[in-house]
Amino acid sequence: MGTSTAYGGPGGGTPLVPTWLGSEDGTSPPAMPADAAPASDDTPVPQAVPAAPSDRPAIPQPADPGRFTSARGNFTRFAKSGGSDRTGLGRAVASYVSSAVGGSRQAAKRMGASRGAGARLLGFLSDAQARGVREALRALDLEELAGRPLAEILVGLADYVCPGAGTIDEGIAREAYVETIVELTTDSLTDLDAFTPDQLQTVFELYATHAIEARICNDIGTKAVTVPADAQAALRVQAQLRDFIRGGVSDALTTARAETPTLTPDRIQSFVDRVYESAFEFLQARGEAEVNQ
Numbered sequence: 669m670g671t672s673t674a675y676g677g678p679g680g681g682t683p684l685v686p687t688w689l690g691s692e693d694g695t696s697p698p699a700m701p702a703d704a705a706p707a708s709d710d711t712p713v714p715q716a717v718p719a720a721p722s723d724r725p726a727i728p729q730p731a732d733p734g735r736f737t738s739a740r741g742n743f744t745r746f747a748k749s750g751g752s753d754r755t756g757l758g759r760a761v762a763s764y765v766s767s768a769v770g771g772s773r774q775a776a777k778r779m780g781a782s783r784g785a786g787a788r789l790l791g792f793l794s795d796a797q798a799r800g801v802r803e804a805l806r807a808l809d810l811e812e813l814a815g816r817p818l819a820e821i822l823v824g825l826a827d828y829v830c831p832g833a834g835t836i837d838e839g840i841a842r843e844a845y846v847e848t849i850v851e852l853t854t855d856s857l858t859d860l861d862a863f864t865p866d867q868l869q870t871v872f873e874l875y876a877t878h879a880i881e882a883r884i885c886n887d888i889g890t891k892a893v894t895v896p897a898d899a900q901a902a903l904r905v906q907a908q909l910r911d912f913i914r915g916g917v918s919d920a921l922t923t924a925r926a927e928t929p930t931l932t933p934d935r936i937q938s939f940v941d942r943v944y945e946s947a948f949e950f951l952q953a954r955g956e957a958e959v960n961q
Contacts, residue, residue: 739764739888747892750901751908758958761912764888765952772948779944781832781841782879787940788829789845789875793860793868794931801860818860822849836886844878851878873921876943877914880951884913913947916954920946 739760746756769775776783796804802814805821813824822829822845830842851874857867885892892909896902920943928939 735768736764736888739768740890743888744891744895746908747889747895747902747905750896751904754908754958755961757908757912758955760888760955761884762952762955762959764884765948765955768888772945772952775948776941776945778837779840779879779883781830781835781837782844782876782883783937783940783944785830785841785845786872786875786879786944787937789825790868790872790931790940791933791936792825792829793863793871794936795933796860797863797865797868817858819849819853819858821860822852840879840882840886843882844875847878847882848875869921869925872943873914873917876917876921876947877910880913880917880944880947881910884909912954913951916950917943917947919950920944 742756742760742763746753746760749756765772765775769778792804792808795807801821802811805811805813808825808828810824810828813821816824826842826845830838830845832838833842848871852871855870857863857870889909892902892905896905923946924939924943927942928935931939
């Protein structure tokens with residue numbers, strides 16, 4: 669929500685995990701250089717051989733056309749209530765994770781760009797804490813940002829953390845990053861040099877919360893702003909949803925930190941992937957708990 673633009677949500681036949689999400693870390697495999705040439709004039713030029721059918725990427729099968737119906741219906745009821753229908757919220761989120769997207773692992777895979785951005789953000793913050801802000805910025809050729817307030821540093825890092833914005837997935841990652849910076853300007857987290865591990869977790873927790881919120885709103889919450897009776901009701905809907913998601917992300921982070929107390933550069937991406945998957949597990953469980961109260 670926040671700065672998001674109204675979007676009609678994915679069509680029912682859209683694959684659960686779009687092919688443009690690329691690999692597990694949100695990146696695409698490298699292409700073969702177009703200017704590759706033989707080593708010498710004596711080296712024969714290989715003839716082009718058409719790829720065998722088995723070598724071609726499989727076309728994903730269309731998903732169930734009605735898979736979002738239940739989650740969207742329950743979320744609309746929650747929005748119409750102005751945030752008072754917690755059962756509707758619980759049903760919407762639980763149905764979204766378990767049925768609409770096929771479970772927590774598939775839900776996490778849909779966050780391809782946000783997982784990559786989250787890993788880059790967390791990697792920078794961890795490096796700044798370990799070696800100092802100036803050294804972490806120097807590694808990115810951004811040393812001129814040293815000594816600036818946290819929000820200014822994060823603005824300067826935007827193109828590094830979120831390098832693309834051409835797809836909905838990349839747009840969600842960047843929107844979540846902007847929302848995180850805006851929220852940090854109202855908090856007391858301003859001095860990156862004095863960061864504690866708990867404050868580092870807070871920044872990443874905010875980012876993951878905004879990313880998951882934007883993903884859910886784009887998929888099933890398109891009426892969250894237009895359905896409530898007035899602006900105050902719309903704000904309550906947004907606050908209820910964000911608090912609900914942040915609780916799941918916080919639980920996931922607490923579990924992940926207990927399993928991986930020391931983050932090294934080679935562990936950050938797997939740590940972030942685990943947090944997203946675990947967050948969706950907790951969100952499904954929290955949603956089911958609301959329904960069964």
